[in-house]
Amino acid sequence: MSYLKGLGTNPYIRVKDIVNLEIAHNRLDDIPDKEYERLYSPEKTLKEKDIVFVRRGSYRIGDVGILYKKDLHSILTREILVLRVLNNDLGITPFNLLGLLNSQGVRKQLNNLILMDTTLPNIGDRWRDIRIDISNKRELSNLSNQIYEMYSTRCKFWNEYSKLFGNE
Secondary structure (H helix, E strand, C coil): CHHHCCCCCECEECHHHEECEEECCCHHHCECHHHHHHHCCHHHCCCCCCEEEECECHHHCCCEEECCHHHCCCEECCCEEEECCCCCCCCCCHHHHHHHHCCHHHHHHHHHHCEEECCEEECHHHHHHCCCCCCCHHHHHHHHHHHHHHHHHHHHHHHHHHHHHCCC
16 A cells, blocks of 8 residues: 555555544645545544544554544544544533543553554553543533644634635
8 A cells, every 4th residue: 555655646544643632634635536446444534523543553552633624635644543522411512522531531541552463552442441531511611622723723623725826
């Protein structure tokens, strides 16, 4: 697959591309249409506000990001887990989940969940053992509102950027 990188226009997102709570698209990793079609499946359809979580790969395990419209036509490497928040009565939103997964409390937990797998550290399915505190609904709501505002501002940026360069 590495011989195809840079030969297309379809984003191929690797662990190193999850930066600052979003995907940093590197055009040098873009793949051709044929490879995109080979790797794509309906089960891998991405949606806005999905959370991406790095589950394998040296010091990057636990890095998270949230997807924007610009990211939806991407193929993610298998080391990246996609989390989607469904409607729920617990007060969990994509926005507060992003904040909670990026918190120091979760970072500390990761140290006990990561194991060495052949040559690379790996969290495997142990990410399911991460504990997040959802007991304070007001705190959850405030966190969600704050991160939603940041997300909305960034959405506006990406939408305007796309219009400016005709990438809609």
